[in-house]
Amino acid sequence: MTSTKKSDKATAPVIVWFRNDLRVADNRALDAAAESGRPVVPLFVLEDAEDAIPLGGAQRWWLHHSLAALSKSLEELGAPLILRRGDPLAILKEIADETGADTVFWNRRYTPTLTKRDAEIKSDLRAAGWTVESHEGPLLHEPTRLKTGSGGPYRVYTPFWRAFSETPPPRPPLDAPDSLIAHDGDTASDELVDWSLLPTKPDWSGGIADEWTPGEDGAAERLERFLDEAIDGYGDARDCPDGETTSKLSPHLAFGEITPFQIWEATEERRGDAPSSDMTKFRKELVWREFSWHLLVNFPDLPTANFNEDFDAFPWREPGEDLTAWQKGRTGYPIVDAGMRQLWQTGWMHNRVRMIVASFLIKHLLIDWRHGESWFRDTLVDADPASNAASWQWVAGSGADAAPYFRIFNPILQGEKFDPDGAYVRHFVPELEALPDKYLHKPWDAPESVLSKAGVKLGDTYPRPLVEHAGARERAMVAYKDMKGKAA
């Protein structure tokens, strides 16, 4: 992958093409460019390619702020970030014309369509005499590296984790370069604001901005705070959606503001200490991310096609108004509505609640998981093609290592179990704030006097349940049997 540098190239600049790796520390491509001793032209391209999956609004907001942060870091290192919009190959060639560069470094990305495109760009540039280096991407293992005894990909998490644990530990992270040599000469850059990544009419980003600090520094602070405050007891507390019980590193990982290598090292125990069970639990979550990418790379259709083809015969209902009610957080089930509103307001949802709302959409409303996958992709700041697809299929029962279909979350019990004091529901569904705990997760069971005292009018201030739980559960089981009959 590395070509010998020719001597006449010694002073020509190296382009570092940033993609989902918006950081300066532990960045192999940037590190290699700095090590080359040559001027560096950092480039980010807003890609308009037709096969590129458009970013959701929440991620566009994040990208804006992440690029602003990266731009500042690179400025401080001495080489300002160049922003361009359009087709990456054409832009790389333009930059080459402008700067004399004929070398580009990047870090790999693993979304199958993008890997393919990167390979095309690489061969095109090499044919034109360029030096192209693609460096290690944002995974602890190349996603094709782990294989079962018979040489195939894993489809079950536990053996994957076992195999992962038996490989050498992940490498330590790299420091950021001390400084970069700037290219001597003007290279035009778009203005970030002109990309209109931020919402304007209306500006709905307030709730997201309160919650998040995009960028490498924000990511590092988040990691530190998590290890200081939440890792103790993580194993149990992580299931509770209220409060800071999880790392919330997912959006930073999605944009490559932090790497799993940095996280892994930060969770390293002192030499000789066995990792605590909380730490192992957390690491297992990180390895779930690896497993999802392992699945996506080996089964590129994962985001669009049922992994288990039996589900092609599943009798999904037409989405219609039920889907809209779910999206808006108006299903009449408080824990579901709290989750969907948290998503809408903050661009993020607690993992436990993701499972509850996903199960509700699929099993209570019998709506195809792909509608949910697509909504999450549009609204989550951490939307990740691998984790999103693998998790939706897991909940649906159509995926790898899937839950048995009869494992249908009871949204009332789940609410009572994981939000027992109702703090989470009260925060995101304030119209139920005054209801006593006893009825908070099932307001339809409350006596009229209790409802009116709490200022709740069902069907008016808060919706009645879209479906009744026991009946919906029964209907889901029948649909599943129906599918099995057709598939057999």
Place this chain on the structure above:
DNA sequence: TTTTGAGTTGTTCGA
């Protein structure tokens, strides 16, 4: 090749 043990995250029912 055949066999065996096991599988992130749950709910409901009946004792």
Place this chain on the structure above:
DNA sequence: GTCGAACAACTCAAA
């Protein structure tokens, strides 16, 4: 209130 079994058989991973 708490506990174990049933839910439905299936596929995967590894011996």
